[in-house]
Amino acid sequence: MRKEDVPQDDANILEGKFKVVKYAVNENGDYVVVPSVGWEPENVALEQAWDVVHENVADAKKKVLAGESSTLAYHMEVNMMDAALLAQHMNLPARTVKKHLQPSEFAALDKALLQRYADALMITIEELKKLPE
Amino acid sequence: MSEREIVVPFDHQQSAHCETGVISNLMRFHGLRVSEPMAFGIGSGLFYSHMPFLKLNGIPVTSYRILPGHIFKRFSRNIGVEMKRMSFRDQDEAMRELDKVLDQGLPVGMLTSVFYLPYLPKAYRFHFNAHNIVVFGRKGDEYLVSDPVMDGTTTIHRTALIRARFAKGTPNTNGRMYYPVKVPTDADLKKAAAKGLRRVARDMANTPLPMFGSKGIPYLAGKLRKYQEKLGDRRALLYLGNLIRMQEEIGTGGAGFRFMFAAFLQEAATLLDRPELREKAKEMTAIGDQWREFAFEAGRMVKGRSEAGSSFATLADRLVAIGVMEQRFFKDLARTS
Numbered sequence: 074m075r076k077e078d079v080p081q082d083d084a085n086i087l088e089g090k091f092k093v094v095k096y097a098v099n100e101n102g103d104y105v106v107v108p109s110v111g112w113e114p115e116n117v118a119l120e121q122a123w124d125v126v127h128e129n130v131a132d133a134k135k136k137v138l139a140g141e142s143s144t145l146a147y148h149m150e151v152n153m154m155d156a157a158l159l160a161q162h163m164n165l166p167a168r169t170v171k172k173h174l175q176p177s178e179f180a181a182l183d184k185a186l187l188q189r190y191a192d193a194l195m196i197t198i199e200e201l202k203k204l205p206e
Numbered sequence: 207m208s209e210r211e212i213v214v215p216f217d218h219q220q221s222a223h224c225e226t227g228v229i230s231n232l233m234r235f236h237g238l239r240v241s242e243p244m245a246f247g248i249g250s251g252l253f254y255s256h257m258p259f260l261k262l263n264g265i266p267v268t269s270y271r272i273l274p275g276h277i278f279k280r281f282s283r284n285i286g287v288e289m290k291r292m293s294f295r296d297q298d299e300a301m302r303e304l305d306k307v308l309d310q311g312l313p314v315g316m317l318t319s320v321f322y323l324p325y326l327p328k329a330y331r332f333h334f335n336a337h338n339i340v341v342f343g344r345k346g347d348e349y350l351v352s353d354p355v356m357d358g359t360t361t362i363h364r365t366a367l368i369r370a371r372f373a374k375g376t377p378n379t380n381g382r383m384y385y386p387v388k389v390p391t392d393a394d395l396k397k398a399a400a401k402g403l404r405r406v407a408r409d410m411a412n413t414p415l416p417m418f419g420s421k422g423i424p425y426l427a428g429k430l431r432k433y434q435e436k437l438g439d440r441r442a443l444l445y446l447g448n449l450i451r452m453q454e455e456i457g458t459g460g461a462g463f464r465f466m467f468a469a470f471l472q473e474a475a476t477l478l479d480r481p482e483l484r485e486k487a488k489e490m491t492a493i494g495d496q497w498r499e500f501a502f503e504a505g506r507m508v509k510g511r512s513e514a515g516s517s518f519a520t521l522a523d524r525l526v527a528i529g530v531m532e533q534r535f536f537k538d539l540a541r542t543s
Binding site for chain 1: 222443
């Protein structure tokens with residue numbers, strides 16, 4: 074890749090915070106580092122990965138509203154976790170976390186356990202118990 | 207935790223990749239100048255593997271480099287750097303130890319999860335637990351951070367740093383931290399570069415098992431050809447998108463580390479006085495350009511805007527061609543290195 078061909082396709086993925094660097098050859102054929110704000114295929118692939126996350130969150134929300142899942146299931150998806158990963162953060166067996174994804178089981182949790190879930194998901198207990206506005 | 211403010215005079219330089227960037231920056235602090243491509247080459251970082259049996263987020267792992275952490279290990283071995291490595295069960299102990307080393311005036315490398323690094327752009331913050339950063343100071347509860355992929359230094363709150371250091375998943379980060387305790391000032395860079403080069407060439411040319419080394423590329427091509435019929439449109443495109451990300455996303459310097467490796471070959475040509483390596487660098491650049499073409503076509507497919515005639519089969523053909531080029535390239539390099 075030549076220096077002048079380093080793509081600058083800005084999809085605001087870097088939020089203007091910084092540019093990444095790519096390696097490319099200059100007019101003398103020497104490698105140099107060149108800042109880049111992004112490249113279309115990369116942006117597209119990243120967007121695709123986020124679409125999956127957003128779909129999972131939307132699905133979880135639907136299930137909460139339909140009374141099929143607890144709000145814990147929603148916040149777990151927001152944190153891009155599955156029950157196995159959340160279980161690791163909680164130091165609980167995955168099947169216990171799965172149980173708590175059911176509304177009735179979740180409603181019966183004591184404050185201490187709710188606080189641990191809230192900490193693991195970086196929110197407050199109040200936030201954990203509801204969907205965001 | 208000591209209350210004293212501490213700022214280690216650390217010269218941050220931006221790099222394409224976190225691990226090689228941390229190596230380059232830490233070595234410079236300890237008086238050894240190696241560029242990022244040189245660190246990558248000496249650490250024999252370039253590789254290729256496609257592992258259908260190993261999945262992350264339900265998608266088979268494809269990698270253009272050796273395992274995380276191993277570039278540092280090989281680099282240290284080849285140069286004769288002694289590293290102190292530690293991991294922790296207890297979070298407070300992990301932070302105490304960090305403070306202690308900072309108080310000695312030393313910058314500390316550590317393993318983090320990008321999901322828990324608030325200073326990074328949101329779009330990059332997936333559960334990727336193998337991101338290397340350097341902490342080089344502390345002001346109250348704020349730690350000073352040199353994240354090699356950023357153009358400047360930044361800060362992170364103690365609470366956030368603890369989360370990032372103790373992320374769970376693949377792998378658990380376990381508060382892992384490391385710092386050089388002995389860096390040779392008279393390191394034999396020539397010998398180390400030649401050794402790193404040989405290792406890459408051999409591993410790319412000769413690793414047995416179909417999924418590793420340059421023949422892993424046509425191996426993936428064979429799988430890719432059948433993605434649509436085996437997985438259906440949606441998953442096939444997800445697999446394809448993941449390939450693009452592994453190849454091009456932040457950290458590879460472009461074309462799945464191929465350009466960074468070409469930059470290493472160029473430096474090695476001068477260092478080792480082997481002008482033919484400059485020609486090899488040119489060849490590698492051309493191969494890298496083919497990888498970019500592949501990503502470009504794949505990106506159009508993911509976006510649903512592919513040209514007529516573009517398909518998983520044409521993409522697989524591209525990979526086969528790249529595979530042939532890399533096999534020839536590394537066989538030749540292995541013979542002459």
